[in-house]
Amino acid sequence: MLLNDAFAVRKTHKFLMKSQYWPREELEKYQNTKLRVLVQNSYDNVPYYHDIFKKLNLKPDNIKTKADLHKLPILTKDDLRQHLDKMLASNLKNKAMPSQTGGSTGEPLKFYVQREMWTWANGARYRGWNWAGYEFRDRMVDLWGASFEIEQLEKMSTSFRHKLLRRLTLNTFRMSDEDMGQYARQIIDFKPKIIRSFSGAMYVFAKFVSEHDIKGIEPESIITTAENLFDFQRKKIEDTFGCSVYDGYGSRETSLIAHECEHHRGYHISDENSIVEFLKNDKPVTFGESGEIIITDLHNLVMPWLRYSIGDMGTPKDEKCSCGRALSMMTSIDGRVHDFIVTPSGQRLPGEFFPHLFKDVNGIREYRIVQKKIEELEVEIVRTSDFTDSDFQYLLTHFHEYLGDDIDIEVKFPNSIDWPESGKRRFTISEVA
Ligand SMILES: [Zn+2]
The missing domain is CATH 3.40.50.12780 (ANL, N-terminal domain)
Known part of the structure; x- marks a missing residue:
């Protein structure tokens, strides 16, 4: 900026x-x-x-x-x-x-x-944060999807963000038990006033923290966004961290x-x-x-x-x-209900991963990701003539990088996607409990 x-x-x-x-x-x-x-x-x-x-x-x-x-x-x-x-x-x-x-x-x-x-x-975003108690330069953790090219940039600017803006970004696109254990330790050290996160990722993290009885994460408030926040998720997050959740919609x-x-x-x-x-x-x-x-x-x-x-x-x-x-x-x-994709080795990938990845690829009309079994992922892509082989390779590379090699990824190219009549488009669906 x-x-x-x-x-x-x-x-x-x-x-x-x-x-x-x-x-x-x-x-x-x-x-x-x-x-x-x-x-x-x-x-x-x-x-x-x-x-x-x-x-x-x-x-x-x-x-x-x-x-x-x-x-x-x-x-x-x-x-x-x-x-x-x-x-x-x-x-x-x-x-x-x-x-x-x-x-x-x-x-x-x-x-x-x-x-x-x-x-x-x-300006409006900062105002929303103010309502949650944020003031300029307050310590804030972003439990956020730091994707791909940005991941490198984030690393370079981390110390700047860390020191000057007092911000710490933890990547929700990597959420194995090991990752979350490390995030918990980093957050305890960082002592944020506010934690900001995708709703679904915050819920998964809250469950992890309460299951492992981790103490010392005590923000004044938590800001969720990007996905529907369900009442049971809000309750779990508030009970776990002992503070209010402020939901934003953008x-x-x-x-x-x-x-x-x-x-x-x-x-x-x-x-x-x-x-x-x-x-x-x-x-x-x-x-x-x-x-x-x-x-x-x-x-x-x-x-x-x-x-x-x-x-x-x-x-x-x-x-x-x-x-x-x-x-x-x-x-x-x-409207925004994105399931997590889980893999046999215990990786958890929030549905928000996919829009982050797909926005950098040309020639995609629409898409849907469906997981019916833990070892299989079906990706449907409606492509246009702009979609190239290298786009395809780009997607495959990133799928494997974030999901690992123990999951079969089947990519299909239908002419259209058969969305349900209700009009509610869930583009990441996992039938795996
Ligand atoms: Zn009001």
Whole structure:
């Protein structure tokens, strides 16, 4: 992170720490002002949206508030894939930074963001951490997937991160008993105030710590993210470490969408960064009813996320949280359930491993990983013409590096994946207890 970026993030963070207490009307006014700028620029400079407005006989003036958004179609991952070149704003091409996700719902995706979006996203992320008690330079452990090329970088920058930022990263892509024993010793030595982790990995680690009756890991709070956090997981983690769990919900495309505050009454949505809709059959759901989560990001003008269907379900909540923040609220996020893959030799690989790996490979339309027996792993990949032999070798190499050689990996290339009717896409499924 450059120094400039760090200052920019501090600035947005400072803003967000104030705006979280704005009255509801002021937050909405802010959203609508940002929305108008976004819509105008999309119409003027983004070919994909210009065409859509023309086709629907709409002008930017027709979309002034959140309530007008329904006039625009939903943006799907397929739309992004097919029209990526037409989605870039012609006046801001020099600001576009390429990014990608391995697909939290099994579909990798490429897209563009601008630095301002990243800055606002990070400001919101730090705010979520603040709610969990984090202050700048507090000691924090990231029990996190440090993947591949990054693993080397992490090693190089570890002492910098360690000393200056007081951060320690432990790799959840290696979680044998031996690894976890070592992580436990490192955490005891490091004495973090906060531990941050994938939900599933934190649960597995909590079970390990309680089974081995390990003492001395005493953070003030634990932040989980990236996957559904189930109540039984939360309870196990809280009982084991004797502190509260704060769950956050975000994505690589849009960063932090919502986060729990100290009252744990649900998730506060980052209203300053995005407008979130909850839809069922294209109509808004009522409070308390589950709907498809649709995001409009207010800070990415280079490639507008206008009504983006992220692939998760969530439930809007009509309640004023006793923390006094007027940010809108949601409960139960439903969508990201990734099983662990276990191997005969005792390696445990969280489902989050696969999006991390697949994001660096071209030509993958979607994928699913299924383990029916402990010694067998089935990988289904729907590939496009961009998928090469070397991509295939890259995947195999990393599968074997992280899973070992005592598991048979069978890769299939079907034309499509037969997802269940429920619409819930579990792309890592293990039937091994
Ligand atoms: Zn609250």
